[in-house]
Amino acid sequence: MKIAVDAxxxxxxxxxxxxxxxxxxxxxxxxDRLVLIGIEDVVRQKLEQFNISDxxxxxxxxPDVIDMGEHPxxxxxxxxxxxxxxxxxxxxxxxxxxxxxxxxxxAMHVGAMFSIKAIEGVIRPGIAGFxxxxxxxxxxxxxxxANADCKPDVLFQFGEIGSMYANRVLGIDEPKVxxxxxxxxxxxxxxxxxxxxxxxxxTNKVNFIGNIEGCDVFNDKxxxxxxxxxxxxVILKLAESFxxxxxxxxxxxxxxxxxxxEEIGGSPILGVNGxxxxxxxxxxxxxxxxxxxxxxxxxxxxxxxxLKEYFTD
Amino acid sequence: MKIAVDAxxxxxxxxxxxxxxxxxxxxxxxxDRLVLIGIEDVVRQKLEQFNISDxxxxxxxxPDVIDMGEHPxxxxxxxxxxxxxxxxxxxxxxxxxxxxxxxxxxAMHVGAMFSIKAIEGVIRPGIAGFxxxxxxxxxxxxxxxANADCKPDVLFQFGEIGSMYANRVLGIDEPKVxxxxxxxxxxxxxxxxxxxxxxxxxTNKVNFIGNIEGCDVFNDKxxxxxxxxxxxxVILKLAESFxxxxxxxxxxxxxxxxxxxEEIGGSPILGVNGxxxxxxxxxxxxxxxxxxxxxxxxxxxxxxxxLKEYFTD
Numbered sequence: 001m002k003i004a005v006d007a008x009x010x011x012x013x014x015x016x017x018x019x020x021x022x023x024x025x026x027x028x029x030x031x032d033r034l035v036l037i038g039i040e041d042v043v044r045q046k047l048e049q050f051n052i053s054d055x056x057x058x059x060x061x062x063p064d065v066i067d068m069g070e071h072p073x074x075x076x077x078x079x080x081x082x083x084x085x086x087x088x089x090x091x092x093x094x095x096x097x098x099x100x101x102x103x104x105x106x107a108m109h110v111g112a113m114f115s116i117k118a119i120e121g122v123i124r125p126g127i128a129g130f131x132x133x134x135x136x137x138x139x140x141x142x143x144x145x146a147n148a149d150c151k152p153d154v155l156f157q158f159g160e161i162g163s164m165y166a167n168r169v170l171g172i173d174e175p176k177v178x179x180x181x182x183x184x185x186x187x188x189x190x191x192x193x194x195x196x197x198x199x200x201x202x203t204n205k206v207n208f209i210g211n212i213e214g215c216d217v218f219n220d221k222x223x224x225x226x227x228x229x230x231x232x233x234v235i236l237k238l239a240e241s242f243x244x245x246x247x248x249x250x251x252x253x254x255x256x257x258x259x260x261x262e263e264i265g266g267s268p269i270l271g272v273n274g275x276x277x278x279x280x281x282x283x284x285x286x287x288x289x290x291x292x293x294x295x296x297x298x299x300x301x302x303x304x305x306x307l308k309e310y311f312t313d
Numbered sequence: 314m315k316i317a318v319d320a321x322x323x324x325x326x327x328x329x330x331x332x333x334x335x336x337x338x339x340x341x342x343x344x345d346r347l348v349l350i351g352i353e354d355v356v357r358q359k360l361e362q363f364n365i366s367d368x369x370x371x372x373x374x375x376p377d378v379i380d381m382g383e384h385p386x387x388x389x390x391x392x393x394x395x396x397x398x399x400x401x402x403x404x405x406x407x408x409x410x411x412x413x414x415x416x417x418x419x420a421m422h423v424g425a426m427f428s429i430k431a432i433e434g435v436i437r438p439g440i441a442g443f444x445x446x447x448x449x450x451x452x453x454x455x456x457x458x459a460n461a462d463c464k465p466d467v468l469f470q471f472g473e474i475g476s477m478y479a480n481r482v483l484g485i486d487e488p489k490v491x492x493x494x495x496x497x498x499x500x501x502x503x504x505x506x507x508x509x510x511x512x513x514x515x516t517n518k519v520n521f522i523g524n525i526e527g528c529d530v531f532n533d534k535x536x537x538x539x540x541x542x543x544x545x546x547v548i549l550k551l552a553e554s555f556x557x558x559x560x561x562x563x564x565x566x567x568x569x570x571x572x573x574x575e576e577i578g579g580s581p582i583l584g585v586n587g588x589x590x591x592x593x594x595x596x597x598x599x600x601x602x603x604x605x606x607x608x609x610x611x612x613x614x615x616x617x618x619x620l621k622e623y624f625t626d
Contacts, residue, residue: 134558145495148495148501148502148503148506149503149504180547181543182458182461182542182543182546182547188461189461189543190461190462190541190543191462193461193543213546213547213550214546214547214548214549214550214551214552214553214554215550215551215553215554215557216554217551217554218554218558219554228503229495230494230495230502230503230506230544231543231544231547233495233526233527234493234495234526234527234544234547234548235527235547235551236527237526237527237528238527238528238530238548238551238552239527239551240527240528241527241528241529241530241531241532242555244528245447245531245568245569249566249568249569251564251566253562253564255558255562256558256562
């Protein structure tokens, strides 16, 4: 298996990305390869600086760099030799089985849509986020920002895709799918959520447990939390700030430690023809390590092929 | 000043409401009055049971009771002699200067809209929620559930109303108004938020500081957080669940203690012709006490008259 990582992506790249790559590659199998995409001289120099030498590491030169603040569509079309477009070309040609970056989130999303493209039948691919559940596992929220405005059928597909991720990657049997809303009753909430509720209710495609509320994000009610990207983004950032507040007050607690984005690694783009993970902009070496390992796990499960089969039927 | 409280409203009524009333009335001025609305025999018996005897307490008999799960509009129209409709009649006739209940939230909202009604010029009254800020004060979120679907001009008015609350009741000079969104840039987010952003930007009516994100709920960026009732409801319930998770792990911290809903007391309905506060369904005596005191403070500031003047211009 071959995984590509954007060596130039993230607030602390290339230092954090190269160090993270060094940590991740140690967990790779003998035949696995890790491709570092970036400005070759810089990557080589950083590998040397951090004393990283491993036969499983390859370097692929990408002379351009897309900055964090750049307009995604413009950057992708104008900087075809930056690490992100190069990574997607590798993924599209199946030279690598997974690609991840802690760089420009928009460029990663646009890059995925333009290169490997949405799986046929998937209306809108989404970005999945993870939340630590009080019962010990992780819940998946979809979408967390790719689609601010959603239609009911898009939300329904998020339920299907999230359910499959929870089953195939997180190993949850019959994942419970909950629709984020402001009350339990089916007539509650926005027109969007009312319509989405009915879609879930009349089909037997997922294990729909009904509406859930803001207070259910961390409990056992749902394994898959379905919402539009606007709401999911607010939830994820709120949970993150909660972790920061706990940390800054030096409160140590096993459960709250699991809120650490570094442990989670990143957010997969689901519903596209390949295994893609977006890391947090502020990624530390540890976060990069976990982003690469999450991409590795996704490549192992090859969830996108299962999704492709599912949506073709 | 005369404040009315629904003695029958809340999961733990009438025990919690009567005990809370007993705690609150001690803080009332000599000439203030607290009107307990409910089934007279029950109220009298509970006052006796909890050894509460105070000349400032009056009892008003309301033979019917609206349950927590009842359909708001139906309940309000069919049970005209329940504590909630009776309370609104007192408020409408100006016999009391404030009314509060920890009972059926929907019935409180519908009751306000049908009796004292929206202030002329206010498109949609909203429910305000409070969040403890890391800098020591409280922030106001509007709306937290009355209006799941909003139009841009409704959000703009939430900014105006919230700003006035923050100024007149919380004592904040030039309150900073932030629009909840998934990114800082003005072109980010849902079509609703993009349009609302422009409305805030082209007027000078409030101190608009731009978009804020989920991670900014507790920091100093905005005093007033503007969002639709769907998003606000999710935020508020998520914040509540944080507090519960902290409590259940026996973590004590001065800042997190301020997340306790009991200290906050309740959520005012803003934009209607009177001072109305909705308490939490699970209100304890302490929560009821603070709900009554919040209603008292609102009655002192008579914010609704200021809003009336503002929207008449």
